[in-house]
Amino acid sequence: MFRKIGFKLILVVSVTAVVIIGIFSFYNIRSHSDALLNEVERHANQLSETVKHSTRYDMLLNQRERIHTIINTIGSQPGIHSVRVLNKVGEIIYSSQKDDIGKMVDKNAESCYACHAENKPLERLPIKERTRIFRPDPGSARIMGIITPIYNEASCYEAACHAHEENQTVLGVLDVTISLNEVDKQIMQGEIDTVVFAFSAVIAFSLLLGFVVKRWVDKPVKELLNATHQVGTGNLNYLIEDKRNDEFGMLSKSFNNMTQKLSEARMQLFQSDKMASLGRLAAGVAHEINNPLTGVLTYSSFLLKKTQNNPEMNEDLKVIVRETKRSREIVKSLLDFARQSVPKKNPVNINEIIDKSIAVVENQLSLNHINLNKEIDSSLPESKVDSNQMQQVFINLLVNAADAIGTKGGTINIKTALLRLSPYGITHIKKASCPKRHDLMDNEVKIDGMPSIKLKFNSNGTTGFINLDPVYGRNHHLINTTLNKNENLNYVCPQCDISLTVQGKKCPECGASVYTFEVPSQGSVEGCVSKDCSWQKWDAVDSGGLKEYIEIKISDNGCGIPKENLSKIFEPFYSTKGQKGTGLGLAVIWGIIDNHNGTITVESEVNNGTTFTIRLPLK
Amino acid sequence: MKKQWDILVVDDEPVVLDAVVKICSAEGFSVDYSSDAADALKKFERNEYTLIICDIMMPVLNGFDLLNEIYKRKISSSLIMTTGYSTVENAVKSLYSGAIDYIPKPFTADEIVNSVLRGMKYIQLLKSAANNKDKADSMVFVPCPAKYYRLGYSSWAAKENTGSLLVGATDLFIKSVENVTSIELWKIDDEVIQGNNCAHIVDKEERVHPLLSPLSGRIIEVNEEIKTNVSLPEKDPYFKGWFYRIIPSDSEYELKNLINCSSDRY
Numbered sequence: 001m002f003r004k005i006g007f008k009l010i011l012v013v014s015v016t017a018v019v020i021i022g023i024f025s026f027y028n029i030r031s032h033s034d035a036l037l038n039e040v041e042r043h044a045n046q047l048s049e050t051v052k053h054s055t056r057y058d059m060l061l062n063q064r065e066r067i068h069t070i071i072n073t074i075g076s077q078p079g080i081h082s083v084r085v086l087n088k089v090g091e092i093i094y095s096s097q098k099d100d101i102g103k104m105v106d107k108n109a110e111s112c113y114a115c116h117a118e119n120k121p122l123e124r125l126p127i128k129e130r131t132r133i134f135r136p137d138p139g140s141a142r143i144m145g146i147i148t149p150i151y152n153e154a155s156c157y158e159a160a161c162h163a164h165e166e167n168q169t170v171l172g173v174l175d176v177t178i179s180l181n182e183v184d185k186q187i188m189q190g191e192i193d194t195v196v197f198a199f200s201a202v203i204a205f206s207l208l209l210g211f212v213v214k215r216w217v218d219k220p221v222k223e224l225l226n227a228t229h230q231v232g233t234g235n236l237n238y239l240i241e242d243k244r245n246d247e248f249g250m251l252s253k254s255f256n257n258m259t260q261k262l263s264e265a266r267m268q269l270f271q272s273d274k275m276a277s278l279g280r281l282a283a284g285v286a287h288e289i290n291n292p293l294t295g296v297l298t299y300s301s302f303l304l305k306k307t308q309n310n311p312e313m314n315e316d317l318k319v320i321v322r323e324t325k326r327s328r329e330i331v332k333s334l335l336d337f338a339r340q341s342v343p344k345k346n347p348v349n350i351n352e353i354i355d356k357s358i359a360v361v362e363n364q365l366s367l368n369h370i371n372l373n374k375e376i377d378s379s380l381p382e383s384k385v386d387s388n389q390m391q392q393v394f395i396n397l398l399v400n401a402a403d404a405i406g407t408k409g410g411t412i413n414i415k416t417a418l419l420r421l422s423p424y425g426i427t428h429i430k431k432a433s434c435p436k437r438h439d440l441m442d443n444e445v446k447i448d449g450m451p452s453i454k455l456k457f458n459s460n461g462t463t464g465f466i467n468l469d470p471v472y473g474r475n476h477h478l479i480n481t482t483l484n485k486n487e488n489l490n491y492v493c494p495q496c497d498i499s500l501t502v503q504g505k506k507c508p509e510c511g512a513s514v515y516t517f518e519v520p521s522q523g524s525v526e527g528c529v530s531k532d533c534s535w536q537k538w539d540a541v542d543s544g545g546l547k548e549y550i551e552i553k554i555s556d557n558g559c560g561i562p563k564e565n566l567s568k569i570f571e572p573f574y575s576t577k578g579q580k581g582t583g584l585g586l587a588v589i590w591g592i593i594d595n596h597n598g599t600i601t602v603e604s605e606v607n608n609g610t611t612f613t614i615r616l617p618l619k
Numbered sequence: 620m621k622k623q624w625d626i627l628v629v630d631d632e633p634v635v636l637d638a639v640v641k642i643c644s645a646e647g648f649s650v651d652y653s654s655d656a657a658d659a660l661k662k663f664e665r666n667e668y669t670l671i672i673c674d675i676m677m678p679v680l681n682g683f684d685l686l687n688e689i690y691k692r693k694i695s696s697s698l699i700m701t702t703g704y705s706t707v708e709n710a711v712k713s714l715y716s717g718a719i720d721y722i723p724k725p726f727t728a729d730e731i732v733n734s735v736l737r738g739m740k741y742i743q744l745l746k747s748a749a750n751n752k753d754k755a756d757s758m759v760f761v762p763c764p765a766k767y768y769r770l771g772y773s774s775w776a777a778k779e780n781t782g783s784l785l786v787g788a789t790d791l792f793i794k795s796v797e798n799v800t801s802i803e804l805w806k807i808d809d810e811v812i813q814g815n816n817c818a819h820i821v822d823k824e825e826r827v828h829p830l831l832s833p834l835s836g837r838i839i840e841v842n843e844e845i846k847t848n849v850s851l852p853e854k855d856p857y858f859k860g861w862f863y864r865i866i867p868s869d870s871e872y873e874l875k876n877l878i879n880c881s882s883d884r885y
Binding site for chain 2: 283287294332
């Protein structure tokens with residue numbers, strides 16, 4: 001309970017309120033009592049002046065009895081503690097309390113201290129310093145005393161009695177003391193009132209705050225907490241029902257939005273995985289079902305033809321044929337549905353597709369603490385691609401990268417750039433044939449994931465095969481027999497043995513013979529037969545000059561791919577993810593990029609990460 | 620002297636083998652059969668076959684392997700490909716590799732018989748073309764013009780400057796059908812898919828011959844004239860006898876699967 005945000009909030013606000021109200025009350029009480037005491041003081045001073053003036057005439061006439069009477073009368077008034085007159089040596093001459101008369105007052109007593117402090121001579125004093133508050137004995141009510149000096153004046157020392165000499169300044173002191181009992185009672189009442197007010201204010205304030213916090217903070221926070229728990233356990237359809245317009249309402253809305261996006265993204269990933277599985281299933285089902293269906297359809301349609309003279313049987317057979325044809329259409333539509341669709345290419349900006357793809361996987365990446373770095377070349381021109389298929393490519397690669405990183409966190413970099421490259425060393429030869437139109441492509445032997453070009457050679461009576469690199473000018477050829485250096489080989493078509501050597505032409509670099517094969521509808525490729533010479537020439541492609549490519553690099557710092565697996569990753573059904581994947585992802589990606597006449601290559605180092613590089617020709 | 624057969628059926632599925640043998644025998648053809656490609660190849664040592672009907676998906680050697688072996692061994696038989704895994708890729712690859720026809724399974728008795736009859740006619744046409752080679756005046760069939768692309772010997776496609784493509788049936792195909800009585804065409808805005816049916820050509824015996832589309836795309840114009848004047852595709856197969864004008868969905872990619880008529884050597 002003490003760790004709850006609501007409690008902390010109430011505590012902080014209450015403490016602040018207590019401090020503020022406390023300080024306020026303190027000063028309030030003080031100024032209240034000061035005002036009261038000032039009032040009493042003014043009243044006492046006025047009384048003193050009254051006594052002094054009413055006894056003045058009697059003093060001049062030295063009518064002591066009359067003075068006694070006046071002092072006694074005033075002193076017996078309620079609230080007045082005593083009225084005394086002291087002479088200059090401190091002897092009480094008159095007093096409302098009879099016992100005091102004739103007593104000497106110590107100069108250090110509180111009534112004298114103001115004037116006689118530090119043995120200073122008597123002087124005129126302001127009213128404040130003539131006032132004192134004291135308790136005659138502990139436990140009794142407070143008393144305020146005010147002393148009023150009786151100054152010497154001409155009428156005093158010129159009077160007939162000549163009781164006073166001319167050089168005296170002060171003849172005596174009138175001391176009036178007033179009981180503060182009533183005032184203290186009022187002050188006390190004021191204090192109690194203020195404290196009660198302060199306490200009730202703080203309690204009311206806390207209660208109100210508690211209610212507000214519970215209503216506007218606690219409840220929505222609880223709801224959000226519940227919602228995150230629900231989403232955390234996989235219920236992505238959970239929606240917070242909150243129609244507030246405050247920040248919590250906005251938070252709820254954006255939370256709902258986020259879960260919806262998350263659920264959409266998950267659906268999309270799920271969908272593409274499902275499609276791949278469905279593709280496999282459909283292919284399998286189609287093949288398995290179409291064979292028995294062929295049996296049914298051929299026999300029934302055959303019988304149908306033979307029984308044209310038997311209307312009854314003919315009708316029944318028609319039903320069998322019709323229904324089997326219907327089954328055929330169902331299987332066909334299943335295959336059509338699952339088959340990798342023909343790319344629908346439209347001019348789009350690759351950067352936009354990348355942004356869309358990132359939006360799909362963003363949540364998954366941030367859940368795994370993966371940073372995404374974008375280095376986007378904003379000047380990329382539009383290129384003709386199938387945006388859905390390209391998005392599938394990027395999403396797949398991003399998910400693969402995230403899987404390689406795992407949950408420990410890491411970084412994925414996406415970089416796009418525009419390149420101008422010579423076709424030499426890049427262009428992929430996808431079809432090759434001999435002059436008799438025999439296919440030279442070898443799907444069994446792949447070089448960097450691409451089917452190679454297989455040629456047969458004769459050399460000094462021995463024959464063998466060479467698998468040429470399908471990338472023009474890259475020269476990653478495979479020869480399965482050891483050959484002598486600079487040996488002149490005679491290449492022939494593996495199917496029809498037609499010679500592929502160009503008569504009378506020599507390699508411009510080493511002078512060896514030159515082989516050639518056709519690339520259907522794209523002219524022919526020539527190359528040097530010598531194993532150690534890398535000369536190749538493809539006029540149809542070279543004449544196009546430098547070609548522009550869009551390059552997309554997606555790299556991660558995840559677990560990497562062991563070298564021995566690198567060549568297999570684009571193979572269908574190759575998977576390291578066990579039950580999690582179908583092993584079709586990269587094969588499908590490869591197909592899509594290939595359909596766009598692009599290339600996809602991979603570089604990887606175990607524990608250092610993997611980089612996929614896609615190059616798409618701009619035209 | 621090798622024994623002469625009309626047809627060799629190769630399929631690993633006994634029921635399909637039985638059915639095709641029965642149907643073709645009923646049409647009066649001499650039919651031999653084999654349940655795997657290696658065994659079929661052995662048969663070529665003893666016998667000669669005009670036509671082979673072959674399945675693609677078979678253990679050890681598949682249909683394409685058999686097709687390659689036939690070329691390698693310079694066996695002159697023509698081959699009709701069938702498969703239960705009837706994808707566009709298989710259809711296109713079969714015709715590109717030299718099969719004269721492609722029939723997706725399951726097929727009816729009529730479909731296989733019509734294909735066989737067309738095949739027989741096709742072989743006959745090629746033979747008479749070879750025999751008439753020296754006689755300049757008698758042309759058996761008109762080859763596909765340069766810069767045209769063809770899907771096997773079935774259909775052709777020609778690029779137009781506007782980005783659209785014209786699609787039609789090759790002269791060999793129309794001639795192998797014989798006596799066309801009607802042509803059923805698809806409608807404007809219909810989608811056609813490469814290697815799938817795009818028209819039905821009906822002969823006088825009411826046999827239906829499907830024309831496989833050379834490319835995928837949307838039909839924007841139909842040559843209505845060939846519906847009324849059914850002999851037009853035969854008279855002028857590559858120009859006035861066109862079937863459709865289509866907007867291709869990805870001609871660049873799909874054209875690679877077609878045979879460039881510029882390199883044609885009959």
